Amino acid sequence: MSTVTFENIFHGDSAQVGKLRFNAAGFGWKAYESEENNPTTYSGHDVRHATWFRVARNFQLRLTMRQAEKPRITFDGFKRDDLDKLKRTLDEYFNIKLETRDASLKGWNWGKAQVSGNDIVFQVQGKTSFDIPLSLVGNSNIAGKNEVALEFNPPTPTVHDPKDLGKRPPDELVEMRFYVPGKSMKSKGSDAGSDGEETELDEDGNEISAADAFHNLIKEKADIGAVVGDSIVVFEDILVLTPRGRFSLEFYPDSLRLLGKSTDYRVPFTSIHRIFLLPKLDDIHVQLVLGLDPPIRQGATRYPFLVAQWPKDEEVDADEEIAKYPDLQRKYEAPTFQVISRVLKSLTGKKVTPPGSFRNAQGLNGIKANVKAVQGELYFLEKGLIFIAKQPILIDFSKTESISFSRVGGGIASARTFDMRVVSKTDAADHVFSAISKEEVTPISTFLQSKNVRLKNEMEEAVMDIDGPLSDDDEEMESIASEDEERGKKDKGKKVAKKAVDDDEDESEDEDFQGSSSDGGSPSESDSDDDDSGMASDASDPYMEELKRKTAAKRAKNKEASGSGSEEEKPKKKKAKKEE
Template identity: 45%
Template structure:
């Protein structure tokens, strides 16, 4: 039979021509030669919907959740398209009305393999549940859905269309208790968000681990995110099944893998770099850190036939793997993900003082271990950090705080081509030579801040000055009240002369009231001078208070009098109390 063609029909972000015939439906782009073919035997349903680009024909396929949508039809095309669908495929094209209210609140409903968001009993949008990668609860009332990203080469990622990565739904309230069930009579109420999360996990097949998995690793210790998980390996993805959280990780989100021996000589870590990262609540985890004991052994039998091992995996996997646990898991990951596993560079290990140990250091307040690889530097801790050599502009050896010559540690500051600097501190000083030689072999620019020694000398001279000032400050001021050495008395006389010349024209025989007025209006130094004058005037009283002690009391009294005089400006009053 003949086919009917419709021009200027859009598929995603490209426009082309659509043909409907007895063999099926086909669409071809006007530029680029991209085609979409749907055989007649795979058609399951057809819908006609009003969309932004006029009207849309959406078709669903049998035995899969895949669906194709074609936009750009006019209102006059509805009868002709419906007639062709009925004539060639014996299907009724359903006219579907969407909600145009624009509300962001409504109700959800599970219809087959779709999650439908309803506003006023009309669908606003639909989410195919098989496209949901993970579901997480953020708080008690918010559920986030993460979607599987398409597998496409990185070269074409710039021209790729926009993809929905995450959707969050606010679901308040709690579910009522089921009083009819005696077993659940004493159970606590379940939040509506928790019930919705469990439904998503069940419908989207996130938490279920049944099926044809290739191999299962039981109770694997994972330090990031912390917990013990059963790892189920499938042909295109892996599942982490824990007591609280479940994660679905497609292999195309795994960018790099590392096998790193730990500094304790007892454990080995397999680190998996994820892009985009998985999330637990509000925390994102771009790295999975699996920890294995060196002495632990494992036997893994793969659920694959010999033909699949030889053709699909090109002999990188074997039917049975036996050996140390970390090596078995690493070999299975390398074969299924089809990416190499990076290890510490042998060139650096040959130069290091202890080849079996990484370099211990700290990143801000986090302690960890620094590994030098062939193409990068990896910091392994609770918060791993990766630095590629291609992204490094400069590496500087320095010390924070000036760095004294006697310091036993140094700091390694990495200046990237874009972004802020990263400083690894508390590195053993003996490792500087080996790190510098290794970075030079990788053609990385290395600098050493030579100002450390100069700063140390300057700081030393400043310390001496500070010590001399501190020592002088600790000594009490040499001010004598009621006696002292001749040199000190001469200085007092000079001070009295200058004060008398600059002060009021009154004589030394002024009354106490005039003295008090001058003391109130003058600064602290004139007070001290007046104290010396008054202390020297009542000469007959001195032999009565000394009681034959000589100059011992005058040496101790000035310290007390000076301290009191500097603190509150009432030297004479304190002196009279001490004398009485």
């Protein structure tokens, strides 16, 4: 059997070069670097249409196939001189006429977008600028009044080398937006009696915008909504915290669809890699957290986690097509979160992770914490941490270098709370959880030590340093005592001045009064009376009792020091007199 071979040809988006060979039965491609592997072959009877197109890698042969799972096959790298040879080969072997299509090279970003067959074609002045297979469109949303946002499924490139199995391409097209102004127009019917166009109306008689018409056409033609098949089970009016809104959860055999008023997300089960079922700290609600890779997108915002919430006592009846799956019952009458988690576990094949054995001071599964200015709930799992907020954070213990406790700042607030810093082995930035209640130190330390996580408590140096300088409380007590002592002296001086004016006694008596008040630094009778009366008024206050005790101890210490000093001075004076 005669064959025709073309060298240095790329298959699809592959970066490997190979050879393409045609014969009367079909055609096949094999990479140069993997000669031991079998070639990728196709039957010639499955080819419906062939197009010659100018692309970045020279020229492309685009073959439209009859199979729905492979609607289009492309080969790049042809030279301009290969056109005549390729025309003869396709006509002789498969009776297919090769069509040549001109590409627009103007670089304009405005033109005409339309759905042609299985592709979205964007044309500039009648020439194709680019086209996108509808099979790659994962979702379509109306973003704004006249914008249509298309989200694309992660590509699944053809892997010809076993070493590349599981690897994703470095660059991906994840979203594209079309600005479609104006109203949707349709051709007038023959009964109108004249040619031209008229505004398209919906069932209620309202005008349809061109953006809505384009959006509806893509949803109808692409792999979105009802086209993917009948839903297995639907849960209505579910509160989703991230991304926020109320959605209907529609389960399909290979995907989960979130249908809202203005947004529509389709999540393939292959992108769900973690499932968590966590009770909230209010002991009323339960949260379901889905870890997504790749994340869903809304404009420039990425959502790597999907968080839904239900009341604990909310029940649901589910009795639709779930009986097809062996590990699901035909009918459920149970709390909503239990039914949805069981359906997810069965359809995705992923394990549902419950909260760990950690219990806080109140006996709950998590604690309240802040990340910067965002307040959330921190849960300690058996193999990591998860912080539930607007943008959840997941940390694995296997990727954690150490965890440290510290008190930042001063004052009463820092004495009641502490910060927990998680140092990662892989990430450059650390995760800091602040405003954690001080009573949670012991439960957290006990749990993390059981998981062999390195801990460092930086609070002990500041809290347990008793033998060092006075603490803040002691310094405050001492300053208050000195202030009270000064205030007592001022009051005593005022009373002495008043007594000197009012009394008519002689000057010697005044001198005796003054001398007795300053003799040896010992307190006078009036001082004792004033101090005792001042303390008596606050005798019932524990704080003032402590202050009184410390002040008395200090004065006793000073009196003892002054007494010992006077005893030392007297012998010195006597000795000096004897020497004279």
